Each structure stands twice: as C-alpha cells, then as structure tokens.
Amino acid sequence: MNSIQKKILLLTSLVLIFMSSIWITLTYYNNETHKQYNEILKRYLTMNDVTTASQQSIADLNSYLRKPISSNIIRFEHSKENVRKAKRDVLKLENKANQFTLTTYVSLIDSLVETMDRSVIFFDENNQEASAKEFEEATRISSYISEMTLTLLDKELTTYDIFYRGIMQQAEEVIRLGIWLLLIMTAILFIATYWFSLSITRPIQQLTQAANDLSNGRFKKPIKVESNDEIAFLAKTFDRMRININNLIGEIKHKAQLEHELQQNQLLLQEIQFKSLQSQINPHFLFNTLNTLSKKAYLEGSEETSDLLVSVAGILRYNLKQVDRSVSLREEIFVLKQYIEIQKARFTDRLHVRYEIDEDCLFVPIPALTLQPIVENAVIHAVEPKVEGGQLIIRVKDLQNKVVIEIEDDGSGMTPQKMEEILQEKPVQLEGHSTGIGFPNVVKRLRLFFGEYDVIRIESTQGVGTKVMIFIEKRGVKQDDESLNRR
Incomplete structure (x- = not known):
C-alpha cells in the first residue's frame, strides 16, 4: 500500500x-x-x-x-x-x-x-x-x-x-x-490534518518549483524531491520526462531541417507538374472545337450529328462550370437529358427512357454531376448486357417535406453485397468506357452536401431491376444563386 x-x-x-x-x-x-x-x-x-x-x-x-x-x-x-x-x-x-x-x-x-x-x-x-x-x-x-x-x-x-x-x-x-x-x-x-497536509504540500512545492524551471527552459537542472511517497515517484517520472523532452527538442530541430528540405523538393515537384499541365490540351479549346464541328455538321445537313455534338459540348461546359459547386435540380435534369441523348445515339432502340417529373420540385439544390453517374451505372449494368436493351424511368416526386428522385431500371439487379459496398462508399472497379465518376463517390458527395446519412437508398431484386432513391429535405431550399453556390 x-x-x-x-x-x-x-x-x-x-x-x-x-x-x-x-x-x-x-x-x-x-x-x-x-x-x-x-x-x-x-x-x-x-x-x-x-x-x-x-x-x-x-x-x-x-x-x-x-x-x-x-x-x-x-x-x-x-x-x-x-x-x-x-x-x-x-x-x-x-x-x-x-x-x-x-x-x-x-x-x-x-x-x-x-x-x-x-x-x-x-x-x-x-x-x-x-x-x-x-x-x-x-x-x-x-x-x-x-x-x-x-x-x-x-x-x-x-x-x-x-x-x-x-x-x-x-x-x-x-x-x-x-x-x-x-x-x-x-x-x-x-x-x-495539519500533519497530513504538510507531508503532501512540502513535496508538491518542490515539484512546482521544478515545473517552473522546466517552463522557463531549464531542462538540464535535475529534479529532486525529499519524500518517501508517491510524490517522490512522480518527481522521478517528471525528471525522466525532462530528459525525454530535452532529447525530443534535439530531434525536432533535426526534423525541422529535414522538413525544410522536403518543402523545397515539393516546390520543385509542383513546378514540374505545372509545366506538365501546360503541355496538355486546353478543355476550353476542346469545347470550342466541338461547337465548331456541330455548326459544320448542321450546315452539311447532318442534323443528328450536330445535335449529338451539341449535347457533348453542353456536358463539357457543365463540367467546366460546375466543379465543386451546387446546382438546381432543373440544371441537373437538363444535362442528364443531354447525356441520355448521347447514349440513345449509341444504343438506338435498345434504350428506352421515361420521365415522370414534377416541375414544382426542380428548384431544390443538388451537387453537380449527381444523377449522371447513377444513370451511367444503370446503362452499363442494366441496358448494355441485354440484347433487347432495357428501360429507365426517371421520377421526381413531391412528398410534402421532401423531394424524392428515383432512377429505376429493369436490369438483372444488384447483389446485397454490391449494394452494401456502394452504400459504405467502398471504391469499385470503373468500367473502361465510363466517365470515371464512381457510384460510391456520388453517395459520399450527397451525404457531405446534405449532412445526412440516410439521404440515398437502393432497392434491388435480382432478375427484376434496381431502384435508386435520393431524398432531399425541402426546408430552406429556396435559395438565391449565391447560397446555391456556397459549397
């Protein structure tokens, strides 16, 4: 004891x-x-x-x-x-x-x-x-x-x-x-009480004096306390801490020198990366080129090709303008329709799309490029593998305090393990011809944007189809352009 x-x-x-x-x-x-x-x-x-x-x-x-x-x-x-x-x-x-x-x-x-x-x-x-x-x-x-x-x-x-x-x-x-x-x-x-307090306060005063010495930077002065109880053990531990701090200061100085050298190397690497970016194709140049090709195709009588180029240019313009910003659901639906037109040109009669949209709900904010990756996932896994193609249904419904967005397909469905991986935001292997924006990334962005975990749900039955539902709270969603772009 x-x-x-x-x-x-x-x-x-x-x-x-x-x-x-x-x-x-x-x-x-x-x-x-x-x-x-x-x-x-x-x-x-x-x-x-x-x-x-x-x-x-x-x-x-x-x-x-x-x-x-x-x-x-x-x-x-x-x-x-x-x-x-x-x-x-x-x-x-x-x-x-x-x-x-x-x-x-x-x-x-x-x-x-x-x-x-x-x-x-x-x-x-x-x-x-x-x-x-x-x-x-x-x-x-x-x-x-x-x-x-x-x-x-x-x-x-x-x-x-x-x-x-x-x-x-x-x-x-x-x-x-x-x-x-x-x-x-x-x-x-x-x-x-006097005897008991004196046997404790006197060693504590000595320990306090030693702490003041350490606070003033005198790390080389040994700590000694005249006591035969736990405070003496504390003093010995404090003295070992003094020695460790003294050694740590030397290590910190050495690490600071190494970090300074590392910063210099990082600056050099950033300069190299900047020069590498300068050598890449300017996206705005590509956007202007697509517009030029669209007008040329229209003048030559290829109206379908012209519309396809316009849709590609619209998606490119949308991606350039809306990086790290929120948009209205109306803008997101508009760009989604352009993406679907491009996919229809690819799949022709194999892709059937039906829209059930409540126009009164299109004012709610949503992160840019949210719906396109979900539809793209449905096209790749529900329409493309089937010879007869498939059908997509895009709904926007008003449920009093919430707006619900549903994207439903009639494909082969998902396994429970696959749905769990998506909802847990685990990275998945991207298809070779996808845009590169993964479904789990969309889930993560939605949860961060709305600050809620249960903002997205997936219902799927193998052999029947899959339905993805996004729930958006209406409170405080009628915002001006400045508040919409705050994120």
Missing part, C-alpha cells in the same frame, strides 16, 4: 472511531431516557384506561337498559371485559407508595362490575325499579373510580418527580459529554 493511502486511511480511521464512539454513547443514553419516559407514560395511560373503560361500560349498560337487543348486550359484555383487563393492568403498577390506594381502587372496580351485573339480572327479571337503582349505584361507583384515578395520577406525579428531574439532569450531562467529545475530536482532527 502506498504512503499517501496509508495516511488517508489512518486519518479516516481516527474520524470513524471518534464518530462511532460519540454515536454509540449518545444512542445508549438516548435509549435509556426513552425507556424511562415510556415507563412513566405507560403507567399514566394504564390508569386512564380504567376510567375510560368504566365510563364506556356504563354507557353500554344504559343502551342495553333502554333497548334490550342482542347487539347491545354483546357490546356491554365486551365493555365489561375491558374493565376487567384494565383492572389486571393496574395491579401491575403496585408499589409501596400507592399500595393502599391501589387496593381500594381495585375494590371499586370489582364493585362496579358486580353492580352492573345485578342491574342486568333485575332488568331480565322485569324488576325495573331494582335495576334502575343498581344502575344509579354503578354510575356513582364509576364517578368514584374517575376521582380515584386522578388521586393515583397525582401520587404518581409526586413519586416520579425526583426521577423526572434525574432524567433531565442526565440529559444535560449527555449534552456536556457530546460537547467535550466534539472538542476533543476537533483538536485531534486538526493536528492530524
């Missing part, structure tokens, strides 16, 4: 011992006092029960004499039994001080029971006058019992007055004892 833990346990043990001692002492005296109070109170209540039982029995007897029914006689017998029980309880209270009075008191109770019994007997024999006389006698005895109860209570108060004063004095002594115990415990805790 470590030294600081031993000190804490010792201090805690002292506190627990003193607190337990005080608690046990006070609890013992408190229980004794409660027992004495309860004994006195029990004597008073027992005597009072006699008065209550005698009065109740007189009342029940009167009820029976007025209305002699079975329920009243049962109630009277019950009250009479309570009187006998009260008498037995009173007999337990006998002592030298109340012996004579208590004997007379018990005799009165017996007389009360006998008188009430005679009243009932006369009543049952239809001797109303004798019964009434006995009832009056029982009432008078009940009054005597009440008066004698007060006499007994007065004697009890006189007898236990000295005892009560002793209890009060004992309570005062307990309070004084508690105060002394608290003072002693406070003094001991103060001394123990």
